[in-house]
Amino acid sequence: MEPLFRWFEATAIGTVVRESLWLFPVIECVHLLALALLGGVVLAGDLPLLGAKLPRAGRQLEPWLRGALFTIIATGIPMFLSEAIKCYFSPPFFYKMALLLLATIYTFTWRQRVTRAEPGTVRPRIEQLTGAVSLALWFGVGFSGRWIAFY
C-alpha cells in the first residue's frame, strides 16, 4: 500500500498544498469550522434520542449535516494528499478513516430512519441505542483525528 500513498503525496494538489505556507492552515481552519457545525448537528439529533429534553429537529437540520460532512471531506482530502506518507505511518489516521466510513454509512442509513420517524413510533430503547452508537462513532472520529498530529 505504500506506493499508493507515495503516489497520493506526489499528486499536483498534494504538492501545491505542501509547498504553500498558508494553504494548509487555511484549509485546516475550514475543516475545523465544519467540524464544529457537524458536531452541533449530530448532537442536536442524538441527544433527544438519548432522552434529553431538546426539541426534535426532524429533517430540518439534514441539509446542514450533509453540508458540514461534505466540507469536512472536501477539505480533508487536500490535507491528506499533502502529507500522505506521514498518514501512512500514523495509526490514528487509519482508525479515523475506518470510523468515518462507519459513521457516515450509519448516519445516512439506520440513524436517518430513526431521526425521521414520527415521535413515539420507535421504542425508547432503540432510540437510545441509536443515539449512543452515533455519538460514540463521531467521538471516535474527532478523537483519532486530533491524534494524527501526535502519532
Next chain:
Amino acid sequence: MTFLQWLENTPGSVYIRESLMFYPLVETAHVLALCLFLGMIALLDLRLVGAGLRTVPVSQVAARFLPLGLAGFAVMAISGLLLFYSGPVKAANNIFFQVKMALILLTGLNALLFHFTIYKRVAGWDLAPSPPLRAKLAGALSLVLWCGVVICGRMQAYNWFQH
C-alpha cells in the same frame, strides 16, 4: 523575570509541556468540547438568522441548547487555561492569541447586548420562522465572530509573525 516567565517555569507548566499523553489529551478535549459549545451556539444563531430549526420557537432553542453549550464552554475554558499554562510566554506574544481573546470578548458583548435588548421582547417573534432584522444581525455577528475565534485559535499553532 516577568509573571508569565515565572508561570512558565512552574512544575505544572513544565509537566504539561513535556508530557507525551497529557498535552494531546487536553488539546483533544479542547477540540471535542468545541463541537459541543460552538455547535449549540451555531444552532441558536442559525435559528436567529432564519436558516435552521425554523419551526422550533426561538425561546425553546435558547433554553434547551444554551445550557449544553455552556457545559461545553466550561470544558473549553478549563482545557484552554491548561493549554495557555503550558506555554504562557509564547501564547501571550502570539498575535493570533491576542486577536482570539479580543474576539471572545466581542462575542460576549454581542451576546449580552442581544440578551438585554431584542431578546427581552422575544415573546413577540418567538414563532416567526424568520426573526426580526436585529435578531438576525446578532445571530450573524455571533457566527462571524466565533468563526474568527476558531480561525485564530487554529492559526496560533503557526506563529507566522514571531521570530
